[in-house]
Amino acid sequence: MHEVTAYLAPRRLDEALQAMADGDATVLCGGTDLAPQTESGTRRYRAKLLNIRRVAGLGGIAAEGDEVRIGAATTITEIRRDPGLARIAPVLVEAAEHFASEQIRNAASVGGNICNASPAGDMIPPLLVLGAWVELACWQDGAVQTRRVALERFFVGPGKTVKRPEELLKAVVFARPAADFVARFRKSGPRPALEISTVSVAIGARVAGGRLSEARVAMGSVAPTPLRARHVEAALEGKPLDAATIAAAVAATTDDVKPIDDVRASAWYRGHLARVFVEEVLHEVRGN
Ligand SMILES: Cc1cc2nc3c(=O)[nH]c(=O)nc-3n(C[C@H](O)[C@H](O)[C@H](O)COP(=O)(O)OP(=O)(O)OC[C@H]3O[C@@H](n4cnc5c(N)ncnc54)[C@H](O)[C@@H]3O)c2cc1C
Known part of the structure; x- marks a missing residue:
């Protein structure tokens, strides 16, 4: 360099x-x-x-057909204020509400949040529960080439991703959620917060007849990368959302998190918060 x-x-x-x-x-x-x-x-x-702020086509939120597309340069404020997203994927608006301060939200982009690849990036867990993928573009053989990578395979370590140095993140995209899809986000700290998350949890699932299906659970700051909590997902899949299921999901959280001690929190506290958030979010989805 x-x-x-x-x-x-x-x-x-x-x-x-x-x-x-x-x-x-x-x-x-x-x-x-x-x-x-x-x-x-x-x-x-x-x-x-x-x-990249002036590059045409990198901004904006478009919900056309079955896909919802958020340009990489879209700011957190734009996500927070988008009426379409509030209807289609309110979990993203919820995460934007909890993000930093007004000034930071006006400058910060969703693409920057993803490419910075912090385990604490607040937009990442909600995008993971939406099953999002990223579009990466580069210049090769005299033309623009684009590839898609599932967001959950994008991160390889703190600050490290599968994106090559010559690639630009163009957009983050997800399939329009089903009408019975419900998702919630929880992050430690006050709201809005000039504070990096100690732990964040997003849970999304289709809820029909009191049962959960296609359950997706994602967490931030509990491992070197944001992660999908597969054990918690398995504890929820196909189950009625009752006290026994919630208890099983909370117990399974321990199998998914691999937190560390650092200046902001101990590993024990992070594990504890993750369990508390899983319980809180599931109660909220249940409506009590
Ligand atoms: C006071 C303060 C409070 C904060 N609070 C929060 C918070 O509450 N939650 C949270 O998640 N984060 C928070 N952050 C971190 C930061 O604001 C976010 O991560 C933000 O989304 C980064 O976006 P940016 O556009 O500013 O990225 P930049 O700083 O411009 O870029 C970040 C990284 O991504 C790369 N990059 C950016 N865009 C692209 C692209 N399209 N393609 C390829 N590479 C790209 C850059 O090269 C750089 O490595 C905070 C930061 C500050 C200073």
């Missing part, structure tokens, strides 16, 4: 991707992660600093 030799703010996707093709560009969107990281010295800029 070296000093920045060029600052670029292209308006077209192909221009942005061509600038990234040698793998020596740092992407800048809202800068709310990048600026503190570079200022503290934990991260260094590559030769080119590429501002």
Whole structure:
């Protein structure tokens, strides 16, 4: 890595991707992660600093047909205020409500939240329960190439993803949830919070006749990456949402979380919070 030799703010996707093709560009969107990281010295800029804010087609929320598509540069404020999302996927609006402060939400993008790959990224657990995937684009063989990766396979470690340096995250996409799909998000800390989550939990499932199906449970800050809690999901799948099922789901939480001790919380406390949140969210879905 070296000093920045060029600052670029292209308006077209192909221009942005061509600038990234040698793998020596740092992407800048809202800068709310990048600026503190570079200022503290934990991260260094590559030769080119590429501002993607003006790139046409990277913003906006579109629910067309069976898919809901959120452009990578869409801000957390835009998600929070989108009437369509409030109807189709209110769990995303709920997570946006709990996100940082007004100023940060106005700058922070959903793509930046995903690409920063923090285990505490607040938009990630709700997107995981929606079964989202990301679209990654690059410039290859003289054209824009795009591939899709399931969000749950995107993260490989804290700050590490399967995205290659020459790839740009274009959008996050999910299938329009069924009419009986219910999802909730819970994060530690006050609301709205200038605080990184100690633990976050999102639970989503179809609820019909008091039974859960297609249950998805995702957690943040309980492992090196945001994760799908498969044991909790298995405890819920096909079950009536009663006290016994909730108790089984809470017990299964222990098998899914692998928290660490750090300056913000002990491993014990994180495990405890995850269990409490699973219980709270399931009671909320049950309506009591
Ligand atoms: C005071 C404060 C409070 C915060 N509170 C919260 C909070 O409550 N919850 C939370 O989850 N986060 C929080 N954050 C972290 C941060 O705001 C979010 O992660 C935000 O969504 C990052 O988006 P950004 O557009 O600012 O990303 P940037 O800082 O511009 O970029 C972040 C990373 O992603 C890369 N990148 C960005 N966009 C793309 C793209 N489209 N394709 C490829 N790579 C890309 C950048 O190169 C960089 O590595 C907080 C930060 C601050 C400073």
